Amino acid sequence: MLAPEVILADPETIAKYEVVIGLEVHVQLKTATKIFSPSSHEFGNDPNTQTDPVVLGLPGALPVLNRAAVEQGIRASLAINCKINRKSVFARKNYFYPDLPKGYQISQFDEPLAEHGWVDIELEDGTAKRIGVTRLHLEEDAGKNTHDGYRDSDQYSYVDLNRAGAPLAEIVSEPDMRSSDEAFAYLTAIKQLVQFSGASDCDMEKGQLRCDVNVSVRPKGQQEFGTRAEVKNVNSFRFAKAAIEYEIARQVAIVEDGGKIVQETRLFNNTTGETTSMRSKEEAHDYRYFPEPDLPPLIVDDKWLGEIRDSMPELPPAKRQRFIDEYGVSEYDARVLIASKETSDYFETAAKLSGDPKMVANWVQGELTGALNTAEKSVAESPISAEGLAELLKLLADGTLSSKLAKDVFGKMFASGKPAAEIIESEGLKQISDTGELEKIIDGIIAANPGQVETYRGGKTGILAFFVGQVMKATRGQANPKAVNELLVKKLAG
Amino acid sequence: MAVDNYSSLTVDAIQQGLRSKAFSAVEIAQEAQRFCEAENPTYGAFLSFCAARALNAAEAVDKKLADGEDPGALAGVPIAIKDVILVEGEKNTCASKILENFVAPYTATAVQRIEQAGALVIGKANCDEFAMGSSNENSAYYPVKNPAAPDRVPGGSSGGSAAAVAAGMAPLALGSETGGSIRQPASFCGVVGVLPTYGRVSRYGLSAFASSLDHIGPFSRNVKDSARLLGVMAGKDPRDSTSAGAAVADYVAGLDGNVKGMKLGVPKEYFAAGLDPEVKTRVEEAIAALEKLGCEMVDISLPHTEYAVATYYLICTAEASANLARYDGVRYTMRSKNAETLSEMYRNTRHEGFGKEVTRRIILGTYVLSSGYYEAYYRKAQKVRRLIYQDFKNAFAKVDAIVTPVSPSPAFPLGAKTSDPLEMYLSDIYTITSCLAGNCGISVPCGATSEGLPVGLQILADHFAEDKMFRLADAYENR
Numbered sequence: 001m002l003a004p005e006v007i008l009a010d011p012e013t014i015a016k017y018e019v020v021i022g023l024e025v026h027v028q029l030k031t032a033t034k035i036f037s038p039s040s041h042e043f044g045n046d047p048n049t050q051t052d053p054v055v056l057g058l059p060g061a062l063p064v065l066n067r068a069a070v071e072q073g074i075r076a077s078l079a080i081n082c083k084i085n086r087k088s089v090f091a092r093k094n095y096f097y098p099d100l101p102k103g104y105q106i107s108q109f110d111e112p113l114a115e116h117g118w119v120d121i122e123l124e125d126g127t128a129k130r131i132g133v134t135r136l137h138l139e140e141d142a143g144k145n146t147h148d149g150y151r152d153s154d155q156y157s158y159v160d161l162n163r164a165g166a167p168l169a170e171i172v173s174e175p176d177m178r179s180s181d182e183a184f185a186y187l188t189a190i191k192q193l194v195q196f197s198g199a200s201d202c203d204m205e206k207g208q209l210r211c212d213v214n215v216s217v218r219p220k221g222q223q224e225f226g227t228r229a230e231v232k233n234v235n236s237f238r239f240a241k242a243a244i245e246y247e248i249a250r251q252v253a254i255v256e257d258g259g260k261i262v263q264e265t266r267l268f269n270n271t272t273g274e275t276t277s278m279r280s281k282e283e284a285h286d287y288r289y290f291p292e293p294d295l296p297p298l299i300v301d302d303k304w305l306g307e308i309r310d311s312m313p314e315l316p317p318a319k320r321q322r323f324i325d326e327y328g329v330s331e332y333d334a335r336v337l338i339a340s341k342e343t344s345d346y347f348e349t350a351a352k353l354s355g356d357p358k359m360v361a362n363w364v365q366g367e368l369t370g371a372l373n374t375a376e377k378s379v380a381e382s383p384i385s386a387e388g389l390a391e392l393l394k395l396l397a398d399g400t401l402s403s404k405l406a407k408d409v410f411g412k413m414f415a416s417g418k419p420a421a422e423i424i425e426s427e428g429l430k431q432i433s434d435t436g437e438l439e440k441i442i443d444g445i446i447a448a449n450p451g452q453v454e455t456y457r458g459g460k461t462g463i464l465a466f467f468v469g470q471v472m473k474a475t476r477g478q479a480n481p482k483a484v485n486e487l488l489v490k491k492l493a494g
Numbered sequence: 495m496a497v498d499n500y501s502s503l504t505v506d507a508i509q510q511g512l513r514s515k516a517f518s519a520v521e522i523a524q525e526a527q528r529f530c531e532a533e534n535p536t537y538g539a540f541l542s543f544c545a546a547r548a549l550n551a552a553e554a555v556d557k558k559l560a561d562g563e564d565p566g567a568l569a570g571v572p573i574a575i576k577d578v579i580l581v582e583g584e585k586n587t588c589a590s591k592i593l594e595n596f597v598a599p600y601t602a603t604a605v606q607r608i609e610q611a612g613a614l615v616i617g618k619a620n621c622d623e624f625a626m627g628s629s630n631e632n633s634a635y636y637p638v639k640n641p642a643a644p645d646r647v648p649g650g651s652s653g654g655s656a657a658a659v660a661a662g663m664a665p666l667a668l669g670s671e672t673g674g675s676i677r678q679p680a681s682f683c684g685v686v687g688v689l690p691t692y693g694r695v696s697r698y699g700l701s702a703f704a705s706s707l708d709h710i711g712p713f714s715r716n717v718k719d720s721a722r723l724l725g726v727m728a729g730k731d732p733r734d735s736t737s738a739g740a741a742v743a744d745y746v747a748g749l750d751g752n753v754k755g756m757k758l759g760v761p762k763e764y765f766a767a768g769l770d771p772e773v774k775t776r777v778e779e780a781i782a783a784l785e786k787l788g789c790e791m792v793d794i795s796l797p798h799t800e801y802a803v804a805t806y807y808l809i810c811t812a813e814a815s816a817n818l819a820r821y822d823g824v825r826y827t828m829r830s831k832n833a834e835t836l837s838e839m840y841r842n843t844r845h846e847g848f849g850k851e852v853t854r855r856i857i858l859g860t861y862v863l864s865s866g867y868y869e870a871y872y873r874k875a876q877k878v879r880r881l882i883y884q885d886f887k888n889a890f891a892k893v894d895a896i897v898t899p900v901s902p903s904p905a906f907p908l909g910a911k912t913s914d915p916l917e918m919y920l921s922d923i924y925t926i927t928s929c930l931a932g933n934c935g936i937s938v939p940c941g942a943t944s945e946g947l948p949v950g951l952q953i954l955a956d957h958f959a960e961d962k963m964f965r966l967a968d969a970y971e972n973r
Binding site for chain 2: 053056057058059060061062063064065092094096098101102103104159286288289290293294295296
């Protein structure tokens with residue numbers, strides 16, 4: 001049987017409705033070990049090499065809370081302006097699934113680690129808005145089921161528990177977003193804040209940041225919320241935006257047709273860009289939450305909280321202002337430079353070493369970003385270190401390199417990973433500013449082109465460019481253009 | 495050199511025998527194995543034996559003795575471990591079909607500590623499946639027979655541990671208790687059984703039944719041996735967040751027989767209707783004996799006692815329903831062969847793997863926690879639990895200890911209560927309260943009925959007041 005065709009509303013109809021969006025973001029916290037046991041949760045290792053009695057859910061194994069995971073959870077909470085609860089309680093969330101070894105997930109339920117936070121978002125058109133954060137709670141990640149790729153995949157599924165027990169912070173927003181753009185901006189802000197707090201690298205390719213989207217629609221002006229659908233399995237911000245837009249069109253069409261939205265969980269298919277029903281409210285799990293008897297309540301006292309607060313790294317809003325004040329970069333540049341922790345660290349290191357922050361800002365946004373994009377690399381993977389870029393820009397500043405040469409050298413550094421000095425040395429790329437050397441070359445060119453000299457002296461000074469070109473050709477582009485110009489004008493004047 | 499009185503050896507006798515070279519630890523291990531294998535078909539106290547492990551441990555003890563090193567407080571002492579407590583490399587079935595072939599990949603903290611003290615783990619003791627039961631008849635393998643009266647149950651769930659000690663198969667045993675599973679079989683079999691304060695002994699490696707109620711505790715032939723065994727196991731374990739850091743007293747050194755002036759509470763609720771008259775008489779005689787030793791008796795009330803059984807079965811089943819979810823056919827349990835889909839695998843594995851009582855409790859607990867019922871059952875039970883705790887706190891503000899019967903009746907015949915779970919649950923009525931409150935208690939033999947069935951005296955003490963409890967029990971035992 002074919003699935004009934006989904007009708008999507010057109011933009012004109014959609015415009016009559018308001019969308020209400022709430023997001024649940026799962027962030028994997030950066031710790032050496034799992035949240036309740038001593039195994040590593042490093043990404044990408046052979047299946048089931050990071051297990052222990054607790055991870056495997058063996059009889060008699062007991063969870064022991066990882067202090068570092070709590071500290072990272074608190075850092076993330078502070079970054080999004082949450083109040084830390086001095087007492088929070090772990091609870092068991094019961095359901096059966098092969099990637100959940102104990103048959104329950106240890107999470108937090110009615111007494112989470114942190115509550116009542118907010119983040120400020122800014123849209124591309126410059127509008128600012130504050131989005132409420134309901135809560136942040138700690139929990140353990142599940143493992144991973146693999147249903148294909150093995151010789152007997154037609155009969156069996158495989159379970160990898162390397163990720164099971166990795167520490168997660170679940171960040172739940174208020175239903176404050178009113179467009180897919182706001183949701184995108186919220187996700188960007190959360191990622192940026194959590195990353196800067198040091199709580200997580202938020203590397204989405206390693207599954208360190210995942211999100212579920214709650215979407216409902218209501219006719220504009222209506223006070224009460226419409227029935228919401230939850231969309232799971234959204235693993236990029238772009239997909240979140242697409243899933244929301246699809247849901248809006250789907251839900252508006254149903255409401256317009258006089259139908260009712262079903263409260264349900266839907267799955268986003270990132271190939272088709274569509275969402276499909278996963279389970280209805282009736283099929284929803286009864287998780288039978290109850291307080292985890294193996295763990296005493298988590299108490300965060302003033303001293304501990306104070307220590308964590310004092311050790312908090314600088315967060316994006318403060319950093320942006322400081323870049324403007326301290327380095328004199330523009331508001332726009334500052335915003336671009338703090339887009340990610342890596343970029344801001346890169347900029348600041350290079351700015352300090354080079355002594356010319358504005359030039360660094362230009363190069364980071366121009367040459368570096370361009371080259372990285374082409375190579376599909378992140379700042380962290382850049383073949384040119386911040387120190388290397390500073391070194392190059394110093395050579396540009398002191399006239400050793402012309403800006404054209406500097407760009408050539410940059411390209412070679414990026415390709416080879418070698419420092420600027422080494423490339424300049426081996427390729428003999430140094431700018432020639434030595435007037436004696438240049439004079440000799442210029443004298444030769446003047447002597448060899450009497451006709452052109454005549455023209456110049458006849459008043460057609462535009463021909464100067466011809467002489468500059470000749471000098472550059474003779475020096476393989478290494479002549480200092482300013483010096484060449486001055487010398488030529490002097491010599492041609494006769 | 496020979497071990498000729500194996501079945502009556504105490505810890506002290508073994509220490510003396512080893513030091514005087516009357517026998518070696520290896521000879522004890524060999525005799526333990528011979529004796530147990532001969533007796534086990536009669537009583538069914540063990541589900542498996544650890545002969546090689548015991549022999550290795552015994553060799554290590556003998557070597558230490560030969561080298562003049564301290565072999566430990568339990569050197570050369572054979573011990574039976576209830577089959578819910580993990581010992582690396584040995585089977586751990588929890589007396590269930592679902593773990594029939596499960597071999598423990600790590601050792602429980604309590605067992606680690608007693609092995610470090612030189613004890614010889616000789617085998618895994620039979621019990622009710624997943625420690626759920628009061629007669630040991632819920633073992634998926636075979637029931638245990640009471641050595642004092644082989645047509646009777648040994649009590650449960652630690653029936654195998656109690657029977658192993660009573661039958662002379664081991665001078666010491668480890669049991670576990672969630673509602674009465676150590677003290678009740680100790681009283682039925684006529685041996686000493688101890689419920690330590692919750693948190694006193696690490697639960698790491700104890701297959702969980704109800705985490706907030708589960709305890710590991712000792713069985714022995716006399717009070718002193720239990721005191722010694724608990725002293726070795728007790729203390730904070732970083733692998734169990736609910737284990738307590740409270741200081742552990744030298745329990746054995748505290749056994750000075752001086753109990754003069756100690757105030758003992760006699761709660762009226764524990765001597766009411768339903769108590770077997772002969773049990774009542776034996777316990778009253780024991781109370782009189784304690785009075786003669788200089789204790790002062792005080793009438794007290796623990797007013798919320800009548801709610802204990804209901805409260806207990808709400809909490810323990812709720813926790814059990816989550817704790818037993820891990821036995822799912824995915825990793826180390828048996829897996830049903832009659833399954834095509836994932837949900838069939840879960841359902842059939844658990845249906846085929848779990849016995850009736852375990853299934854009953856999982857279903858009850860699942861219901862108790864269900865959306866819409868949580869407040870009425872689980873939350874309310876937690877509130878009543880708090881009241882029962884407060885009853886004990888109020889009592890211990892006035893008295894040093896509380897004396898009561900352990901169980902309303904002596905050991906009952908095999909099969910007598912298997913068809914009536916509620917009747918079975920009531921045999922733990924006097925022990926459930928202190929499991930809910932978390933304080934400590936001991937069962938000490940105090941004579942027998944006219945039919946020769948052992949009766950136990952229960953002495954309850956405040957949280958972490960095991961020293962007082964042992965001193966009283968030892969003074970009574972050696973009156």
